[in-house]
Amino acid sequence: MTGNPWGYGKQDGPSVWHKNYPVAEGDRQSPIDIVPHQASHDPSLGPIVLNYDKCTSIKIANNGHSVVVEFEDSDDRSVIQGGPLGNPYRLKQFHFHWGGKDCHGSEHTVAGNSYASELHLVHWNAVKYKTFGEAATAPDGLAVLGIFLETGDDHRWLHAITDVLYTVKFKGSVTDFKGFNPKCLLPSSLHYWTYLGSLTTPPLHESVTWIVVKDPIIVSEKQLGKFRMLVFTGEEEDQRIRMENNFRPPQPLKGRKVRSSN
Ligand SMILES: NS(=O)(=O)c1ccc(C(=O)N[C@@H](c2ccccc2)c2cnnn2CC(=O)NCCCS)cc1
């Protein structure tokens, strides 16, 4: 396996990604700092609709950048629609970004404030594109639902994930992970901000309609701490680099409009 093409360290982190991925300096990069009072309220923005009842989770994996739960996406069994979306988008995976301490870790910030972590539910436009890879390079190819995580009380459903993280400690490890419905990780209100952006990791394709939910979910410090026992490195490597601070900082808005649902 070739060396790490990109990462979050000094030598291979967000500040040098532009060298191999020039789109890093593009006009619709993510994440961004969301300034609520500058977002324009758009009454035509309907509610987000999640049809996850038939969703089929398959596995949980450490891909060397984050911990990812993958879903069966060969049909429209679990989709997101409504809001700014013109058609349903298929759930493919979800993953997290987090910090080394609770004061930072999210990718999007709100009026300059970071949350401890951010959950990304990644969907693709299977109406217009044949594969995820094709959709990932199209301007309307992907829709990512972002949920902030804040520390406080224990989150009863996040245990299903934090209790198995030890099985995917090393880069490249994968474990069966069936029967998990991510609807249990959403806050009660799905009021959101939405804007046109990009993947927040290389290849940084400008293909994402971002839907960032305003209300955070609350998880305990203990639960969040379990994400930090993952490592970026493979089991066979002699270096063990703790997986934390796997977030890209906010990028220039470049004149984009952020809209808010009610
Ligand atoms: N943070 S985010 O929600 O904006 C986000 C969402 C999805 C992807 C993604 O699917 N990336 C893979 C991909 C495969 C085919 C075409 C393009 C992109 C890829 C490329 N090299 N590795 N991967 C796996 C990967 O990065 N998976 C997502 C883990 C987030 S840290 C990346 C970031």
Ligand SMILES: [Zn+2]
């Ligand atoms: Zn992400």
